[in-house]
Amino acid sequence: MxxxxxxxxxxxxxxxxxxxxxxLLATLGLLVALPIGFxxxxxxxxxxxxxxxxxxFSSFGTALGDERTLPLxxxxxxxxxxxxxxxxxxxxxxxxxxxxxxxxxxxxxxxLFLAPFLIPPYLAALGWMLFLQPHGYLEGMVGFHxxxxxxxxxxxxxxMTLNVFPVVYFSVSRALAAVGLRLTDVARIFxxxxxxxxxxxxxxxxxxxxxxxxxxxxxxxxxxxxxPAALGQRAGVELLVTSIEQRFSDWPIDLSGASxxxxxxxxxxxxxxxxxxxxxxxxNFETHSGKPVAATPRELGPWRWPVLLAFAAIAAAAxxxxxxxxxxxxxxxxxxxxxxxxxxxxxxxxALWNEGEGAGALATSLGLATLTALITGTLxxxxxWAIVKTRMRxxxxxxxxxxxxxxxxxxVVGVGLILTWNQSFWPVTPYNTWGILLLxxxxxxxxxxxxxxxxxxxxxxxxxxxxxxxxxASMHQVMRRIILPLTAPALVSSMLIVFAxxxxxxxxSLLLAPSxxxxxxxxIWQQFEQGSIGDGMAMxxxxxxxxxxxxxxxxxxxxxxxxxx
Amino acid sequence: MxxxxxxAAEHANALTVYTAGPGxxxxxxxxxxxxxxxxxxxxxxxxxxxxxxxxxxxADNPHADVLISASWDTARDLDKRGWLLNYESPNxxxxxxxxxxxxxxxxxxxxxCIVWNMRSGxxxxxxxxxxxxxxxxxxxxxxxxxxxxATLDLLLGLQARLGKQADALFENLHRNGMVVLGPNAQALxxxxxxxxxxxxxxxxxxxxxxxVSGESIKVIFPSGGTVVAPxxxxxxxxxxxQNEARAFVDYVLSPQGQKIVADAWLIPARDxxxxxxxxxxxxxxxxxxxxATPVQHEQxxxxxxxxxxxx
Numbered sequence: 001m002x003x004x005x006x007x008x009x010x011x012x013x014x015x016x017x018x019x020x021x022x023x024l025l026a027t028l029g030l031l032v033a034l035p036i037g038f039x040x041x042x043x044x045x046x047x048x049x050x051x052x053x054x055x056x057f058s059s060f061g062t063a064l065g066d067e068r069t070l071p072l073x074x075x076x077x078x079x080x081x082x083x084x085x086x087x088x089x090x091x092x093x094x095x096x097x098x099x100x101x102x103x104x105x106x107x108x109x110x111x112l113f114l115a116p117f118l119i120p121p122y123l124a125a126l127g128w129m130l131f132l133q134p135h136g137y138l139e140g141m142v143g144f145h146x147x148x149x150x151x152x153x154x155x156x157x158x159x160m161t162l163n164v165f166p167v168v169y170f171s172v173s174r175a176l177a178a179v180g181l182r183l184t185d186v187a188r189i190f191x192x193x194x195x196x197x198x199x200x201x202x203x204x205x206x207x208x209x210x211x212x213x214x215x216x217x218x219x220x221x222x223x224x225x226x227x228p229a230a231l232g233q234r235a236g237v238e239l240l241v242t243s244i245e246q247r248f249s250d251w252p253i254d255l256s257g258a259s260x261x262x263x264x265x266x267x268x269x270x271x272x273x274x275x276x277x278x279x280x281x282x283x284n285f286e287t288h289s290g291k292p293v294a295a296t297p298r299e300l301g302p303w304r305w306p307v308l309l310a311f312a313a314i315a316a317a318a319x320x321x322x323x324x325x326x327x328x329x330x331x332x333x334x335x336x337x338x339x340x341x342x343x344x345x346x347x348x349x350x351a352l353w354n355e356g357e358g359a360g361a362l363a364t365s366l367g368l369a370t371l372t373a374l375i376t377g378t379l380x381x382x383x384x385w386a387i388v389k390t391r392m393r394x395x396x397x398x399x400x401x402x403x404x405x406x407x408x409x410x411x412v413v414g415v416g417l418i419l420t421w422n423q424s425f426w427p428v429t430p431y432n433t434w435g436i437l438l439l440x441x442x443x444x445x446x447x448x449x450x451x452x453x454x455x456x457x458x459x460x461x462x463x464x465x466x467x468x469x470x471x472x473a474s475m476h477q478v479m480r481r482i483i484l485p486l487t488a489p490a491l492v493s494s495m496l497i498v499f500a501x502x503x504x505x506x507x508x509s510l511l512l513a514p515s516x517x518x519x520x521x522x523x524i525w526q527q528f529e530q531g532s533i534g535d536g537m538a539m540x541x542x543x544x545x546x547x548x549x550x551x552x553x554x555x556x557x558x559x560x561x562x563x564x565x
Numbered sequence: 566m567x568x569x570x571x572x573a574a575e576h577a578n579a580l581t582v583y584t585a586g587p588g589x590x591x592x593x594x595x596x597x598x599x600x601x602x603x604x605x606x607x608x609x610x611x612x613x614x615x616x617x618x619x620x621x622x623x624a625d626n627p628h629a630d631v632l633i634s635a636s637w638d639t640a641r642d643l644d645k646r647g648w649l650l651n652y653e654s655p656n657x658x659x660x661x662x663x664x665x666x667x668x669x670x671x672x673x674x675x676x677x678c679i680v681w682n683m684r685s686g687x688x689x690x691x692x693x694x695x696x697x698x699x700x701x702x703x704x705x706x707x708x709x710x711x712x713x714x715a716t717l718d719l720l721l722g723l724q725a726r727l728g729k730q731a732d733a734l735f736e737n738l739h740r741n742g743m744v745v746l747g748p749n750a751q752a753l754x755x756x757x758x759x760x761x762x763x764x765x766x767x768x769x770x771x772x773x774x775x776x777v778s779g780e781s782i783k784v785i786f787p788s789g790g791t792v793v794a795p796x797x798x799x800x801x802x803x804x805x806x807q808n809e810a811r812a813f814v815d816y817v818l819s820p821q822g823q824k825i826v827a828d829a830w831l832i833p834a835r836d837x838x839x840x841x842x843x844x845x846x847x848x849x850x851x852x853x854x855x856x857a858t859p860v861q862h863e864q865x866x867x868x869x870x871x872x873x874x875x876x
Contacts, residue, residue, distance in 0.1 A: 135759030147760060234744055250711055251617035252863075334779040335757035336682060357592055424626050432628055515581050515628065516607030518588075526588055529612065529748045530771070532778070533757075 021392050024382055028401040031379075031443045035416025036266075036408070042419045043263045046256035060260055068243075073264060076222050076240040079157065080268075083221035084214045086161040090314060091168025092210055097307055098169070099176025102297045104304060109311045113166040115319040117497065118548050119326075120504040120521065121163050122226025123540045126528060127322030128159055129231065130329055137325055140339055151234040159227050162318040164217040171213035175206040177297075208279050215276035219269050223409040225507035230528075240265040244411050245507060248418070259419070262412040273407035323544070329537040348538035358539055361523040366546070368434065368519065369503035372441040373495040379442075380449025381491055385483060387450075388457040389465070406447035413443050414511040432514040440508040445498040452494035456487040489558040496554035500547040579605040580809045583620065584633040585613040585714055586796065587771070590829040591633075597825060598816045604809050612748045613639065613714030630804040631813050633672050633796060635768070636714025638721065638862060640669040640797035650800040652811055656818035659835040661845075664795050671795035672817055673831030675768045676848055677719040679785040680753060685762035692787045693723075696765050697737035704762040705743040708752040711866055715768045715794035716749075722792035724865055726851040735872060738765065745873045757782065768794065773830035773842055786843070790851040796831070 047054045064070075097103055098110075119127070131137045132146040139145040149155050179202065187197035228242050240261055247258035300307055328339055330348050337343035352358030383402045387395050405413065417440055421431035430436045460483070468478045506521040513522055520543050527536025580598075584591040588610045595606035609619065613635045620629060620643075634640060643649055649668040657670050664671035679690050687700055696705045710717040723731040744761075746752040749771045755761040757780050764772075772784045798817060800810040816822045823838040832844055 130758065133755060133758065133760040145760075234746060248622075249618045250614040251621060253618045253621050255622070334775075334781070335754065336684060336759065336781045337779065355589055355592060356596075357588060418622065422623065422626060431626075514607070515583065515609030526610070528751060528754070530750050531587060531589070532774075533750065533754050 018392060020382075021386055021394055021398070024379070024386065025394060025398060025401070027379065028383070028398065028446075031439060031446070032401050032404050035413055035420050035443065036404070037416075038419040039259050039262050039266070039412060039416040042256060042259040048419075062257070064260070066257070069261070069264075072238060072240050072243055072261070073268075075238060076265070076268065079153075079160075079228075079237070079239055080218040080222040080272075082157050083160045083164065084218040086157060087165040087168045087217040088210060088214050090161060091165040091213070092172050094311065094314065095169040095172030096176055097300075097311075099173035100297060101300050101307070103300065103311065104308050105311070109315055110170075112315040112319045113169055114551075115323075116163050116166060117500055117551060118544055119319070119322060120226065120506065120540075120543065121160075121224055122230050122506050122521070123326060123504075123524065123543070124163060124322040125159055125227045125230035126524075126533075126537070126540075127325040129325075130533075131321050131325040137328055137339060138321075151231065153235060153237050156228060156231050156235050156237050159231060160221050160224065161217075162314075163224070163227065164220045165318075167216050167220070168210065168213040171209045172206060175209035176202070179205045212276045212279040215272050215279070219272050219276070219407065222265065222268060222272075223411075225411055229506075240268075241409060241411050241507075244415065245511065248415060249511060255419075258415055262409075262415045265409050266407075266412045269409055270407045326537050326540045326544070329534055330541045332534065335533065348532070348534040349542075351532070351535045352538055352542070357518065358523055358535065361518040361520050361539070362542065364434070364517055365503045365520040368437055368441060369499045371438055372445060372502040373499040375438070375442045376446045376449045376498050377491055377495040380446060380494065381453045381484075381487065384450050384453035384457055384487075385479075388454050389462070389483075402450040403447055405443050405445075408444070410440075410444055410505070411507045411511070413440055414508040417443075417508075417512060434514065434517050436512045436514065437509060437517070437519070440512055441502040441505060444505070444508070445502055448497050449491060449494040452490040453487050456490035457483070460486050493554050493558045496550055500551055503547060504543055579607055580630050580806050580813055581607045581609070581628050582631045582633070582813065583609045583611075583616045583629040585611065585616050585635040586633070587774070587829060590825065590831075593825050593829075594817055594822060597821065598813055601816060601821075602809075602812055604812065606813070612712045613717075614712040614748075627801060627803040629801055630806050630810040631798065631800055633798045634714050635675070635794060635796050636717050637795050637797050638718060639714060640666075640799055642862075643799065644668045648802055650802050650804065650807065650810075652800055652814060654811070654815045654818050656815050656835075659837050660818065661836055664834050669797040669799040670814070670818065671834040672798040673823075673826040673829075673834050674793050674795045674845065675715050675770050675831055676786065676793045676843075677715060677722075677766050677791050678769045678772060679787060680756055680764040680767045680772045681783045681785055682756050682759055682762050683781045683783055684759060687762050689783070690763055690785060690787075692789045693765065694734060694737075694789075696743070696763055697734065697741050699741070701741060701763060703742035705738065705741065705765050706746050706752040706755055706761050706763075707738075707743055707765040708749050708767065709745050709747055710869060712748045713768070714796075716766050717862075717866070718794040719766045719792045720865055720869060721862065722851050726790075732868075735869065739872050743873075769842075770830035777830075786848055788849070790849045792851055793832075793845065793848065795834070 041048050043060065044056050045053050046058055098106060103109065115124075128150060129136075132150045134145045134147045136145055136147070150159070183201050183205075184197045187201050188194065192200065222239070223241060225241050225245060228237060228239050229245070232238060232242055244258050244261045244265065247254040247261065329335070331345065332339060332343045333345040333347060334343060352362070380402070383398055386392060387399050387402075417436055418431070421429045421436060423429075430439060464482055465478055468482055473481070504521050505519075506525065509519045509521045510525065513519060520539060524536040524539050524543075527533055527539070582591065582595065591608050591610045595608050598604065599606055609616070609629070611619070616632070616634060617639055620627075620632065623629075632643075640649070644666070651667040653665075653667065654670065657665050660670055664674065679693070679696065681690055685704070687704065688695075690696055690701070695701070708716045710720045723734070727734065743765060746755070749768055752764050753767060753771060753775065756764050757775060769784055772782060775782060776784065798814060800807065800814065804810050817826070818835065820835070820838060823833040823835050827833045827838060827840040830842055832842070833840060
């Protein structure tokens with residue numbers, strides 16, 4: 001990654017690996033490299049868990065030769081591609097409208113499309129199921145159901161698309177808002193038709209943004225566990241991610257098969273990730289005027305109503321329907337009783353507290369999420385600073401380590417952590433304590449603070465630090481008085497995102513939670529599998545409120561902070 | 566949340582219990598036991614499939630002291646591997662002979678049933694084969710025997726009793742559009758909401774629990790007979806807290822513990838503890854054949870999953 005002002009003299013550190021950097025590298029190695037290394041080792045040496053290096057690579061033959069593996073790979077690839085295409089089809093038009101025109105209620109749509117950060121995907125999937133299946137809430141309201149559609153390949157694709165398309169939407173709308181219509185206007189003055197000017201000028205300018213965000217939706221789709229796990233079985237859709245979880249956690253278990261599939265999935269995701277990274281790196285918005293200026297969005301005129309309808313329809317399907325189904329199930333006494341006043345109850349909420357199980361799960365999740373946010377925030381700021389502001393050797397490695405988890409499927413990290421820490425040779429192991437969950441969440445979510453912090457750091461001129469150092473400030477003082485305050489808003493928002501995701505992470509929680517520890521996601525999942533779905537949905541409502549509240553507070557706080565003089 | 570970071574010493578007194586079945590039952594037993602003895606219990610609760618997988622994954626470095634599975638067969642398998650500690654609890658004196666061996670004893674018993682949504686408008690099913698009738702086309706769900714220990718026992722029971730006829734029954738069910746859906750509640754949920762009309766081979770205690778909370782479903786024991794799934798409770802040889810483990814087994818088999826079991830709508834293992842639901846003597850059972858070997862067991866599962874197209 002290029003330093004923001006490569007020409008300037010090095011400000012802070014000598015080009016040598018310093019002790020703090022070494023510690024940072026070691027920590028990240030432990031957090032990121034070790035579990036990945038063990039997945040690879042287990043895949044190569046099938047008997048490594050008993051301390052033997054016998055029969056190297058034999059499980060590749062077994063797993064790849066297995067008649068079920070190739071269809072799994074193919075299914076996963078197809079699923080990811082179709083979701084990416086569908087996300088472009090939904091996200092680009094909506095994003096373009098939002099970026100270029102004055103869309104009524106624009107802020108509301110943005111808010112509703114942020115739902116994936118609010119509603120955990122597995123919860124949304126359960127919501128769609130309760131809403132769309134035969135005799136579901138939809139049928140109760142309008143007399144027909146979409147069960148046949150939902151429980152099919154296309155249905156799972158639709159559910160996933162509604163969960164990930166906002167990535168495309170936000171990327172495109174932001175890119176277009178920055179590019180604006182000025183250049184198109186110029187083209188039109190010189191006689192190009194409206195279509196021609198859009199096709200020849202606007203589109204090429206945002207094409208990298210579209211392609212990069214589409215690749216991101218591909219990665220998200222092949223990694224996400226909750227949606228295929230909730231809907232996939234009934235739809236006969238089996239993907240790598242669910243199959244890995246199954247091999248690892250259903251009896252009889254298949255360690256090396258799971259590792260080989262994990263490796264396949266990781267390679268698939270990494271390939272897409274590097275492609276995406278290169279696209280973003282080559283992306284160049286420099287148009288002739290230099291900085292993009294805020295363009296005034298155009299009026300939609302008579303198109304207002306159809307556009308409004310399109311936004312409303314997508315928001316209803318993506319956010320309102322699942323939220324409604326979750327809330328409705330949480331507040332109704334019996335599922336078979338359906339939606340009516342006599343069937344309303346708060347019983348599921350009191351059940352969360354009565355037996356202590358739900359409340360305990362909530363406390364555990366919130367505690368773990370807080371710790372994860374603190375750890376990733378600290379590591380993220382330090383890493384970002386070392387990467388952006390220093391010339392130290394080893395920066396590239398640090399950069400790679402901090403970004404890696406972004407490309408790693410959650411299930412692979414979980415598998416890696418089990419393989420790493422369930423070995424008997426460690427004198428001390430976090431396995432079978434809640435510490436292993438902390439490791440998993442921290443590894444997976446580290447990239448958020450790193451990205452946010454480095455973006456903020458790049459905007460701080462090096463002369464600020466230099467000036468402080470000239471005036472005799474110590475490194476520590478520079479960090480505390482200059483770097484920290486200037487990066488705080490970005491860092492805090494990223495930590496809140498980490499908190500929101502960590503408080504409801506599913507697949508690692510299922511794989512790694514030790515006996516006696518229950519998280520919110522496990523609680524909801526178990527209620528769905530073995531208990532009362534009403535209790536599970538009550539927990540879902542609480543979760544959505546908590547993470548919504550946190551994100552809202554975060555947005556408010558960081559806006560105030562950046563507005564402050 | 567315990568703050569120890571893998572230091573076994575700190576856990577010397579705590580007991581780790583792995584249990585299949587409803588979390589609330591495990592939790593209540595653990596709480597009752599903690600209150601009575603002051604010994605802390607770490608509970609891992611999941612489906613039988615997941616509990617067994619965890620046990621297997623930790624074979625090198627075992628953590629569980631007491632294991633409660635939902636499949637008698639898994640206990641037999643572990644016993645054969647020599648993993649279990651023999652223990653006869655004094656409280657097991659009231660447990661009928663068919664529900665105990667030297668190495669394991671039933672915590673309680675569930676029976677496999679048909680669950681029928683009374684608002685479905687379909688004729689009330691009486692026997693397993695009714696669900697293969699055209700009236701029930703695309704209307705039936707079944708828990709996954711790979712995940713649910715009790716369902717596995719039903720599969721093995723039907724196979725042992727009916728032989729080829731069992732194969733034909735499942736083929737008909739498959740042709741009639743029955744879907745296999747995860748563990749118990751996951752198969753039951755669509756029937757509660759009315760998306761499907763009946764569950765083939767549900768465990769009865771989950772269904773009774775739903776009836777009590779007001780769901781309009783009926784628990785039906787098939788006229789041809791059904792299978793009971795005693796839930797074996799066992800102590801692992803590798804347990805580092807064997808005295809505590811024995812105390813736990815004693816507690817579960819005490820009248821107090823059995824009351825908690827009965828409250829979860831399971832048939833108590835002790836014959837001197839009553840319940841508001843049909844007991845063993847009230848059920849018509851398919852003769853429970855002798856042990857299925859692990860090989861048969863795996864073959865049955867494989868045949869089943871091939872037929873229903875998963876894994």
